[in-house]
Amino acid sequence: MCIALFCFDHPVYSVILCSNRDEFLHRATTHARFHNFEIKIPGDDDEATPEKPGDVLSGRDLVAGGTWLGINRKGRIAVLTNITEEYQTWPTSRGDLPHNFLNPPANKFETLDDYVRHLTTPPSDSYAGFNLLLAAPSKGGIDNFEVTRLTNSGGGGPITARSLRDNERAHGGMSNGVDGAAEGEWRKVIEGSEKLQKILEVGLDEDGMIQATFDALSICRTPPQTRQQLRTSIMIPPLLIPITGKVPPGGNEPPVPDPVTKEIGLWYATRLSTVLLVKKTGEVTFVERDIWALDPDTQQPVHCGTNKDRITRFQLEVI
Numbered sequence: 001m002c003i004a005l006f007c008f009d010h011p012v013y014s015v016i017l018c019s020n021r022d023e024f025l026h027r028a029t030t031h032a033r034f035h036n037f038e039i040k041i042p043g044d045d046d047e048a049t050p051e052k053p054g055d056v057l058s059g060r061d062l063v064a065g066g067t068w069l070g071i072n073r074k075g076r077i078a079v080l081t082n083i084t085e086e087y088q089t090w091p092t093s094r095g096d097l098p099h100n101f102l103n104p105p106a107n108k109f110e111t112l113d114d115y116v117r118h119l120t121t122p123p124s125d126s127y128a129g130f131n132l133l134l135a136a137p138s139k140g141g142i143d144n145f146e147v148t149r150l151t152n153s154g155g156g157g158p159i160t161a162r163s164l165r166d167n168e169r170a171h172g173g174m175s176n177g178v179d180g181a182a183e184g185e186w187r188k189v190i191e192g193s194e195k196l197q198k199i200l201e202v203g204l205d206e207d208g209m210i211q212a213t214f215d216a217l218s219i220c221r222t223p224p225q226t227r228q229q230l231r232t233s234i235m236i237p238p239l240l241i242p243i244t245g246k247v248p249p250g251g252n253e254p255p256v257p258d259p260v261t262k263e264i265g266l267w268y269a270t271r272l273s274t275v276l277l278v279k280k281t282g283e284v285t286f287v288e289r290d291i292w293a294l295d296p297d298t299q300q301p302v303h304c305g306t307n308k309d310r311i312t313r314f315q316l317e318v319i
Helices: 096-102 112-120 166-170 187-202 206-217 228-232
Strands: 003-007 013-024 029-035 056-061 069-072 077-082 130-138 141-151 160-163 172-174 239-244 263-279 283-290 292-294 301-303 310-315
Touching: 003 077, 003 187, 003 206, 013 069, 013 077, 013 141, 013 187, 013 206, 029 263, 029 283, 029 310, 056 096, 069 096, 069 263, 077 096, 096 112, 096 130, 112 130, 112 141, 112 160, 166 172, 172 187, 187 206, 187 228, 206 263, 206 283, 263 292
Parallel strands: none
Antiparallel strands: 003 013, 003 172, 013 263, 029 056, 056 069, 069 077, 077 130, 130 141, 141 160, 239 263, 263 283, 283 310, 292 301
16 A cells, blocks of 8 residues: 655755555566656666666556656656555556656647646546646746646546645645545555654755655554555555465456466565655655565565665756
């Protein structure tokens, strides 16, 4: 159950974003790098070159080819979370939602509003449940970002959009629940947002901000024992989730029914934490940290430590 915490109202930073990606540990992904969503998905040893550096900085899902969080060189940002719901198949991949905003087709979706209008124009019922946060520099410049939150409130639902409220711009969060649901925000989102507020009140330098936000992403009061409890913890330690059926290779979706079923289990945990800072001067710092992974020999989860951060810095291209 992923989480994103964010601030778009700060004296130094136009954007403060920190996020956990919670996922089955066997699902293949790449580390964040610059790319253009090539049809041939690059492996971990592929890097952008000076001749073709790529415009989008993100990790990529090697199964579907999309991404869950990314930023492009002009400052467009997309964060995607899946709504918790019963499994069904849908004609369109949710991974296309960040993809088409971060790397739009030529002469299409030239503004955030263009893309939002496209997504919310019927028919818009071809996606599994999702929440999507989109941000882009305002017309006034890179010192202020326009932000829109979209959702279909569950698989097959119409896509709706709203701007962030002022209190959300100051310190907000998003996870896998339904925006505006009667049950309210999940406990992990409330706790994470409150923690971010306290961090912002201290006045930290960049290194301090990065460390403090990673600390917030590591909070786990009580290790979850069931899927239901995943919504209470910001960081998810390894949980063996029993699954009956045939599991698609590398997939994170529930298994395909099989006439001869077999009870198995898959390890699920916080795989990755990311911190993204965009200064009002356009300087971007993107830090990625592995949290839990599968040992290739034992196929058991191992904690990755904190000494192998992958840091990318670049300057936004002013339009």
